[in-house]
Amino acid sequence: xxxxxxxxxxxxxxxxxxxxxxxxxxxxxxxxxxxxxxxxxxxxxxxxxxxxxxxxxxxxxxxxxxxxxxxxxxxxxxxxxxxxxxxxxxxxxxxxxxxxxxxxxxxxxxxxxxxxxxxxxxxxxxxxxxxxxxxxxxxxxxxxxxxxxxxxxxxxxxxxxxxxxxxxxxxxxxxxxxxxxxxxxxxxxxxxxxxxxxxxxxxxxxxxxxxxxxxxxxxxxxxxxxxxxxxxxxxxxxxxxxxxxxxxxxxxxxxxxxxxxxxxxxxxxxxxxxxxxxxxxxxxxxxxxxxxxxxxxxxxxxxxxxxxxxxxxxxxxxxxxxxxxxxxxxxxxxxxxxxxxxxxxxxxxxxxxxxxxxxxxxxxxxxxxxxx
Amino acid sequence: xxxxxxxxxxxxxxxxxxxxxxxxxxxxxxxxxxxxxxxxxxxxxxxxxxxxxxxxxxxxxxxxxxxxxxxxxxxxxxxxxxxxxxxxxxxxxxxxxxxxx
Numbered sequence: 001x002x003x004x005x006x007x008x009x010x011x012x013x014x015x016x017x018x019x020x021x022x023x024x025x026x027x028x029x030x031x032x033x034x035x036x037x038x039x040x041x042x043x044x045x046x047x048x049x050x051x052x053x054x055x056x057x058x059x060x061x062x063x064x065x066x067x068x069x070x071x072x073x074x075x076x077x078x079x080x081x082x083x084x085x086x087x088x089x090x091x092x093x094x095x096x097x098x099x100x101x102x103x104x105x106x107x108x109x110x111x112x113x114x115x116x117x118x119x120x121x122x123x124x125x126x127x128x129x130x131x132x133x134x135x136x137x138x139x140x141x142x143x144x145x146x147x148x149x150x151x152x153x154x155x156x157x158x159x160x161x162x163x164x165x166x167x168x169x170x171x172x173x174x175x176x177x178x179x180x181x182x183x184x185x186x187x188x189x190x191x192x193x194x195x196x197x198x199x200x201x202x203x204x205x206x207x208x209x210x211x212x213x214x215x216x217x218x219x220x221x222x223x224x225x226x227x228x229x230x231x232x233x234x235x236x237x238x239x240x241x242x243x244x245x246x247x248x249x250x251x252x253x254x255x256x257x258x259x260x261x262x263x264x265x266x267x268x269x270x271x272x273x274x275x276x277x278x279x280x281x282x283x284x285x286x287x288x289x290x291x292x293x294x295x296x297x298x299x300x301x302x303x304x305x306x307x308x309x310x311x312x313x314x315x316x317x318x319x320x321x322x323x324x325x326x327x328x329x330x331x332x333x334x335x336x337x338x339x340x341x342x343x344x345x346x347x348x349x350x351x352x353x354x355x356x357x358x359x360x361x362x363x364x365x366x367x368x369x370x371x372x
Numbered sequence: 373x374x375x376x377x378x379x380x381x382x383x384x385x386x387x388x389x390x391x392x393x394x395x396x397x398x399x400x401x402x403x404x405x406x407x408x409x410x411x412x413x414x415x416x417x418x419x420x421x422x423x424x425x426x427x428x429x430x431x432x433x434x435x436x437x438x439x440x441x442x443x444x445x446x447x448x449x450x451x452x453x454x455x456x457x458x459x460x461x462x463x464x465x466x467x468x469x470x471x472x473x
Contacts, residue, residue, distance in 0.1 A: 260416050262387055266380050266423055273376065304415055332419035332434070353422035354430045357376070360423070 009233035011058055012220045015040065015084075017048040024210075025220050026052065026084075027230050031097050033068065037081040037223070039207075042067045050084055052097075055198035055219050056168070057237050061097070063087060079223065117148040117295075118238055119166065123158040123184065124151070124173040124202070132228060140232035147235055150293065155179035159187065162194055164286060165279040165294060166253075166272075169238060174203035174213055182212040189217035193272065198238075202226060252368045253277040255296035257287045257313070258330070259305040263353075267300070267330075270357045271364060283307060291317075296325060298368055300360075303331035303341060311345035318346050326367040330360065377424060381471050384424055388466045391417045392459060395440065399455045407444040414440055426469070432462045 013026035013036045026036040034052065042048070046067045053060040069083035122133055133149045141147055150167070152158035154177045162170070170188065174181040181201055188194050201213030201221045210221040222231065254276050256267050264280040271278045279294040281287035284307045291299070299317070301310035310329055317323040326348035331338050335352055342350040348367055351360050391413040398410035418433035439455045442448040448455060 260420060262380075262383060262420050263416075263423055265383075266376070266420075269376055269379070302419070304412075306412070332415060332422050332430075334434075353419040354427075355422070356425035357423055358425075 009237055010220065010222065010230045011052050011054045011234075014051040014053075015048045016051075017042065017046060023214050023221075024081075025222055026081075028083075029097060031086075033083060033085045034065075035071075035081055035083050037079040039080055040082065042070070042082055044068065044070060048084065050086075053219075054234065054238075055196075057234070117146055118168045118235065119294075120147065120149045120235065121158060121161055121167045121170045122149055122151050123153075123155070123170065123176065123181065125153045125177055126173070129173070129226075132226075136228045136232045140229065141236060148293065153177070155181075155184040155187075158184060162188065162191075162197075164281065165290065166277045167197060169198045169200065169235070171200045171202060172213070172218070174201060174205050174209035180212070181209075182216040182218075185213055185216040185218050193269070200231075252297045253279070253294060254298045254300060254364060254368075255279050255281065255287070255290050255294055256300045257281045257305075257310065258300075258302035259283070259307075260302070263302070266357065267360065270361055274361045274365065276364065276368075284313075287313070291323075297371065298325060298364060299323070299327045300330050300364070301327060301347075303329055303333055303338065309341075311341040311347070314345040314347045326371055328363060328367065380424060381469065384420055384426075385466060385469055385471055387420065388417055388429075389463075392463045392466065395436070396456060396459050396463075399440070399443070399452050399459060407440065411437060411440045411444060429462070429465055429469075432458070432465060436462050 009029070010025045010027045011029060011034075013024050013034065015022040015024070015036065015038070020040070022038050022040045024036055024038045026034040028035040029052075044067050048065055048067065049062065050065045051060055051062045052058060064087035065084040066087070067082050068085040071081055071083070073080040122130060124130060130151050137147050137149060150161060150165075152161050156179070158172075172181040172184055176184070181203070185199055185201065188197060188199060199218045199220075201209070201218035202224055203209035203213070203221070204224040206223065213221050254271055256264055256271070256278060258264050258267070258280075259282055261282060264282060268278045268280050279290045279296065281290045290296075301314055303310040310331065314327045314329065317327065329338060329342045329345065329347055329350040330353060331350070332353040333341070338350045338352060349363065351363050394405055394413050395410040398405035398407055414433060414437040418430055418437055421429040421433055436455070436458045439448055439458055443452065443455050
């Protein structure tokens, strides 16, 4: 029987056998076996087709396996499920899993460079669950800054955050005020920009919540009460994978501040298609919040906005807040006026909106490649 | 970028129509809309057109913005008629934009 250890993490597990199909999650993954949480009533020895995956961590692997053990629900945190042992012929699958496990077991060197944090949006109206995430980040992460958990108490607040920022993972409770989690997940999957975001659904709702969220497009459904150790180990691997797998240019984060929602949407689409991570802000309070939480590598600021002039914002960032990252003024002002304001504000440069989006993307790339 | 333009062009045209309608209202019925709103709408329109690479729209939108500023300051020699005429010319150019699909 699989026993708990300190390196458990969760993966999506899809089981097919004799026309039956079960989608759940598993942990206690080794090169030869996994424990899958399920109430599926299978006999020991039953052969199944097993597909394991987790977005950005484990590309789908398919393996033939057999039910080696059955566990009924026991102590808190001990879910009902089955232990599956992989077919001996699954050589290359075993090697891939070993590679994943080695990565999971390798502690991060204390002197590892501080990359961008893994950004997670937790959509849950329970303050206690939020506090548990905050506590878990400090407890389970050797480097707590490697995980940045943002919160939203309902679907509308979540949508606002999703529209203005980029997340590596979204965790959605099924039971939310006004709009349920499945509906939010369906909206995410239909949105062109957000559709590929990994989503973990969580709930006390059992089978109904699982079916609703998975059919809406969640990658994974995890029952409450959450076993935080499993979830945080998964997030830790996701955070480390994020830093290792993506080319440097992709990790560059750009914050765009403009009062025109159209200009924001267009700029974000262009920069994201060029491989950058982008957050947007349409007003000062949103900009200040994003600047702190998103920690951009480059800031683009429009000049003529209702609340403040962009060059004054830039000057304050440089002079008062000590912001060192490159800042570009982006405006439809004429070039001489824009150049004058850029010089006064001590920014890294300027781009006339009339020069078009390819020029803007080129300047962003140039500045980010030049910055450390 | 072509895919991007195709995706955003219809939205730009719809927004530009709204912005121009606001500007024309402010120029013809100053009691119904503020002139500073007009200036801001035209400035934003010029910027949005610039980002989309609509080189035929940007100069005229900028000209309309400058005229609006002068009119607001009481310094536009041709008066409201000159501004309204420029705004209608810009509206015509917007309507000539071919929206894909």
